[in-house]
């Protein structure tokens with residue numbers, strides 16, 4: 001075999017072995033046999049001395065050309081493997097931002113909580129503090145101290161849920177009431193009592209919170225709902241202060257075109273008592289389906305704190321007078337947003353809640 005044929009064969013074998021390598025690792029392993037002293041071309045180069053002087057130039061040229069071709073094939077293969085590795089790496093480390101957006105969406109406060117916080121803001125802006133009390137109450141705080149003794153007929157105004165504590169009679173109410181009569185508070189008025197027991201007048205506070213009644217859920221009732229109570233006790237407080245405060249609140253919360261009015265009513269813990277209505281927020285007083293064509297919507301109850309209630313809390317009813325009011329938060333929220341069914345607020349369908 002001539003030297004030229006040997007060179008051609010060495011080149012062909014080297015190129016074939018490059019083409020057969022299938023990753024960077026096997027290509028690297030191949031390098032000594034392509035370029036090293038022990039490579040086929042390397043051995044041929046060592047034979048140069050034995051080549052005839054006339055042929056030396058052409059053999060040298062052929063060797064260089066074969067070397068160039070092998071290097072080029074090696075370079076191309078190496079680049080191909082490197083870019084494949086980079087592609088795999090990019091693929092493996094890719095951050096799927098759309099996916100992380102979907103899997104951890106940012107939540108927000110429930111509509112009722114939002115409404116509660118807005119109401120608190122308005123009252124705090126008017127100089128009120130915010131007070132809270134327990135949801136499981138004693139008979140004393142929920143009824144008795146509020147001038148509703150055991151056999152009082154007005155107790156039927158409240159469909160009460162009592163807790164069955166078995167024989168855990170050690171839970172007392174601290175007021176000499178029936179220890180076993182623990183109930184879920186039916187209104188936020190017990191918080192009034194707790195505030196008056198705890199601090200001396202003057203008192204300007206609101207008490208938002210969850211309340212419970214033995215009611216079947218329907219479009220406008222829930223057995224669990226929310227109220228906000230207001231209590232003011234100071235020197236010389238009159239019904240005019242109550243009416244003025246409710247008017248101020250109504251304008252601040254609903255805007256200037258909505259007004260409030262009082263209608264005589266009855267609550268055992270206030271005397272005189274009233275219901276308070278606001279201009280219908282849907283029709284602004286023109287009369288519509290929501291307000292049953294009256295132009296007004298009933299929001300809650302209110303009145304002057306009954307002297308017995310002040311006395312029950314150790315406050316001298318000759319020296320101090322006060323007013324209280326309470327209304328439902330859930331109903332306010334559904335009215336404001338035109339929600340047809342109260343139950344939608346509590347089925348926790350994220351598609352519904354997400355809107356607010």
Ligand code: PHE
Nearest residue numbers: 187189267301302324325326
């Ligand atoms: N607690 C009453 C209710 O739930 C509302 C109310 C509060 C009435 C304060 C008068 C004064 O129906």
